Amino acid sequence: MVANENWENVRILGRTPVTDTGLDLIWSGSGVEFIFRGLELGIKITGGDSVYQPWISLLVDGAWIMHMPVQEGTNKVMMLKGLDPSTAHNIRIVKDTQAMPDDKDSFVILNSLVYEGEISKTPDYRYRIEFVGDSITSGEGLLGAHDAMDWISPYFSVENHYGVMTAQALNAEYRLISCPELFMSKPVNHA
Numbered sequence: 001m002v003a004n005e006n007w008e009n010v011r012i013l014g015r016t017p018v019t020d021t022g023l024d025l026i027w028s029g030s031g032v033e034f035i036f037r038g039l040e041l042g043i044k045i046t047g048g049d050s051v052y053q054p055w056i057s058l059l060v061d062g063a064w065i066m067h068m069p070v071q072e073g074t075n076k077v078m079m080l081k082g083l084d085p086s087t088a089h090n091i092r093i094v095k096d097t098q099a100m101p102d103d104k105d106s107f108v109i110l111n112s113l114v115y116e117g118e119i120s121k122t123p124d125y126r127y128r129i130e131f132v133g134d135s136i137t138s139g140e141g142l143l144g145a146h147d148a149m150d151w152i153s154p155y156f157s158v159e160n161h162y163g164v165m166t167a168q169a170l171n172a173e174y175r176l177i178s179c180p181e182l183f184m185s186k187p188v189n190h191a
Contacts, residue, residue, distance in 0.1 A: 001040070001114055001115065001116050002114070002115055002116070003044065003112045003113070003114050004112055004113045004114075004115065004119060005022070005111070005112040007023065007032070008121075009034060009119045009120055009121055010032045010033065010034040010113070010119065010121060011032065011033040011034060011121055011122050011173070012031075012032060013029060013030055013031045013032060013033055013092075013094060013173070013174075013175075014026075014027050014029050014030030014031065014174075014175045014176065015027060015030065015175055015177065016030045016031070019109070021046070021109050021111060022044075022046070022109045022110050022111035022112060023109065023110040024107070024108075024109055025054075025056075025095040025108040025109065025110055026095075026099050027095070027098070027099055027175070027176055027177055027178065028095060028096065028097065028098050028137070028138050028139050028156065028158055028161075028176045028178055029094050029095065029139075029158045029161070029163070029164065029174065029175070029176040030094065030095050030176075031056070031092065031093045031094035031095055031110065032091075032092070032093050032110065032113075033090070033091065033092045033093075033122050034090075034091055034113075034119050034120065034121060034122060035088050035089070035090060035091070035119070035120045035121070035122055036083075036088070036089050036091045036115065036117060036118070036119055037085060037086070037087065037088045037089070037117050037118045038083060038085050038115055038116050038117010038118060039081070039082065039083055039085050039116045039117055040078060040080060040081045040082075040083070040115060040116045040117070041078075041079055041080040041083070041091065041113070041114075041115045041117070042076060042077055042078035042079050042080075042113075042114040042115065043076070043077050043079065043093065043110060043111075043112070043113055043114060044074065044075070044076050044077075044110075044111040044112045044113075044114055045070055045074070045075055045077060045108065045109065045110055045111060046073065046074040046075075046107075046108070046109040046111055047070030047071060047072060047073070047075075047107065047108045047109070048072050048073075048105050048106065048107050049072065049100075049103055049105050049106040049107075050103055050104075050105040050106070051100070051102065051103040051105075051106070052097065052100045052102070052103045052106050052152075052153045053069045053070065053097075053106075053153050053154075054069070054070045054095060054096075054097045054100075054106055054107070054108045054153065055067060055068065055069050055070065055095070055096040055097050055153055055154060055156060055157075056068060056070055056093060056094065056095050056096060056108065057093070057094055057096050057157065057158065057159060058079050058080075058091070058092070058093055059090075059091070059092040059093075059094070059159075060080070060089050060090070060091060061089055061090050062090065064159045066079060067096065067143070067154075067157065067159070069153075069154070070108050074111065076114060078114075079093075083117075085117055090122060093110070094158055095108055096139065096153075096156050096157045096158055096159075097138075097153045097156045098138035098139070098140075098156060098178055099178075100153075125171055125172050125173040126170070126171040126172065127170055127171065127172035127173070128172060128173045128174075128175075129163075129166070129167055129170065129172045129173070129174050129175070130174070130175040130176075130177065131162075131163040131166075131174065131175070131176050131177070131178070132177045132178070133177075133178050134178060135178070136162065136178075137163060137176055137177070137178035138156060138176075138178040139156045139157045139158050139161050139176075139178075140155065140156055141155055141156075142155070142156065142157040142158075142159065142160055142161060143155045143156070143157045143159075158176070161176075163176055
């Protein structure tokens with residue numbers, strides 16, 4: 001197994017800073033995309049929270065196959081095993097939850113990819129597009145029952161997200177910048 005901490009062979013998605021410990025996944029839809037040919041694929045990931053647990057998703061060849069919470073601390077998570085090494089797959093690992101300013105302990109760092117096989121960068125997209133907004137752009141309520149009214153992080157997603165679908169239709173790389181708290185109006189005290 002190889003632990004790849006070199007991000008040169010992947011497409012970094014979103015406004016994602018590269019730090020000494022990995023990729024700091026702050027915004028919804030931030031993450032990585034790459035072509036994988038091999039037997040097994042996993043990640044080393046570090047997360048934390050006190051109120052709103054961060055969630056990530058795995059997409060393989062455009063199909064959404066995993067939505068999972070990021071556990072506290074640093075963890076190795078095997079996501080795919082037993083793949084046919086002669087077949088190339090487009091892999092996308094993205095953060096589903098928004099930046100959480102009300103939870104100063106909420107964070108996700110993708111430390112490395114762990115794999116047996118080969119990784120290469122995806123071809124360039126024709127366009128780049130960025131969506132800036134509030135709860136809709138954060139993907140709030142895209143998961144869960146139709147009548148679910150709890151404001152909890154498992155209900156956030158970039159799957160079936162208007163920005164992602166728009167980017168796919170345009171063959172564009174997308175970025176999502178969203179945090180409802182930043183766009184909420186504050187009452188003015190005229191006293």
